[in-house]
Amino acid sequence: MICLYLHIPFCRERCPYCDFFLVTRPGFVERFFEALAVETAAKAALFAGQSIKAIHFGGGTPSLVPPSFIDGWLSQISGIARISAETEITLEANPEDLLPASLDALQSVGVNRLSIGVQSFADRKLRALGRAHSAADARRVVLEALERFPSVSIDLMCGAEGEMLAEWEGDLRAALDLCPQHISIYMLTLEEKTRLWRDVRKGLRDLPGEEAQAAMYRMAAELLGNAGYGHYEISNFALEGHHSRYNLASWMREPYLGFGPAAHSFLVDGDAETRFSNVSSLTRYLTDPVGAVDFREVLTxxxxxxxxxxxxxxxxxxxxxxxxxxxxxxxxxxxxxxxxxxxxxxxxxxxxxxxxxxxxxxxxxxxxxxxxxxx
Ligand code: SF4
Missing domain, CATH: 1.10.10 (Arc Repressor Mutant, subunit A)
Structure with a gap:
């Protein structure tokens, strides 16, 4: 059994707080998937014939990519290893990309779990976070996704500029009203060199402090717990049977293989455990999708x-x-x-x-x- 991860490194624009590896040039999508096919063929021996427990499309914004590309890669994978009805296939998505037709297309290519970057159901807070979608977009997309996918996860973020406990409670209650199977809660953190980090250092922005964030986290644990969501990981809550199989496998130190720039892998061969990471550069990845590795180490x-x-x-x-x-x-x-x-x-x-x-x-x-x- 193995899990696969694909890092799709494209976003419309960078959110002010985000330090993930990504580019804002979607014109490279076709070349990216050509390089990915080469990388996948070269790594086939590492997972040939195995059952795939979970496939996770992360990023970046995988929902920016036409579903035909997702379909093409899944077909290549199913020619190498075993994808079954039990395989969890998750795609991370942003509400502004998801019209009903794109949800239908994702469902038809085999995605069975959608992870939606809602962040908030309040327009004020979405603006404070620099997000492109509205609260109405978020609600509509979650409802439409729940009609199509057996498992839907939403991300909520707390600690935006100007956020008070009551606004956060509104987000949690709005999420619970929609009844997604899985909810992830993230506290906004200041990552170095991001736009938000610079603005806070210059005194242009002021975020809630640690105590306020801790109060928000405790409120989330209490409200979600009372509503029947199991708190199975620091940031993650799920209804029975709906935990993320991919994430849980990586926290349980089960093997996974990453594809795409900046993707990490963890492989076990007998007693040896190896971690390695692809290069965090789209240009280098496109030039050499097989050899461009940032680090590789056998764990002590x-x-x-x-x-x-x-x-x-x-x-x-x-x-x-x-x-x-x-x-x-x-x-x-x-x-x-x-x-x-x-x-x-x-x-x-x-x-x-x-x-x-x-x-x-x-x-x-x-x-x-x-x-x-x-x-
Ligand atoms: S959409 Fe997600 S990955 Fe893209 S910039 Fe925003 S937070 Fe980062």
Whole structure:
């Protein structure tokens, strides 16, 4: 079993807070898919004959691309490996791209899960975030997607300029009224060198502080939890049976193969675990879609331990105290003291020799991980 990821690096324009690898020149789409076919053929031996658990079209904005290109790549994949009715095929989409005809076309080429970048159901907040769609677009698209796809996920973002708790509550309640199967909650973060980062540094913009964001996150966990959405990962909530199979596999450290510029891969061969990343340059990718790799490394024991700790915390997978003792940087006694402190703060629970993040601990997952890592 393996998962596949395709990074489609095109957006109409860059949102002020976004630092993903992308270009705003959709004229390159055809050449991109030609290069992708070459990369896919060259990597075929890495997944030939395997069952595909999930395929994730991320970006960038995959919904900018005509569905015929998605269809062409899926056909190439199905000639190499096994896509079945169980394979989750997710495409990330922005509301402004999705007319009913494009939703029909995506459904007909095999997409069975749509992940929609709603961000907000309030026009004021969408403008503050620099998004191109309106609240009405977002509502219409979610409803139309729910009529066509067995699983629909929406992204909501909190912490926009001027956002108060009441506005955020409005977003959450609007989402719950629509009943998507999956909701992802993201806190707006300032990524270096973005337009938003520069504006905040110059004093032109002011964002809600950490405490305000934490209150928004707690409100989301409470409202979504009460509505029956399981909080299965820091940012992700799902109705029963609708978690993202692709994301969960990557947090469980299962193998996945990435295609397209800036795509990451994680492969397991016997005892060896390898991570590598394609180059973050469309020009270099188009010139050499097979050889243009940014980094490749075989993980050391310490890296494997750290990944297991960090990723298990995110999904609240219990970690055995014995396992933590073997890898921890400071030895048994220090680790035991740290566990007591983290428990007193209410960030972890320790039961039957295992450690799990608490609901409150989700907010402090990075701090907890930093205390438990090998170095
Ligand atoms: S649409 Fe998404 S990927 Fe594109 S710039 Fe905006 S946030 Fe980034």
């Amino acid at each position: 024991e310490a890296q494997r331990f750290d990944e297991e700790v960090f990723l298990s915390l995110r999904i609240r997978k219990p970690l055995s105290v014995g396992f933590l003792r073997k890898g921890h940087k400071l030895g048994h006694q220090h680790l035991d003291d740290i566990l007591v402190t983290l428990q007193e703060k209410g960030w972890i629970g320790v039961k039957k020799g295992t450690v799990t993040l608490t609901e409150e601990g989700f907010l402090f997952a990075d701090h907890v991980a930093a205390e438990l890592l090998s170095e």
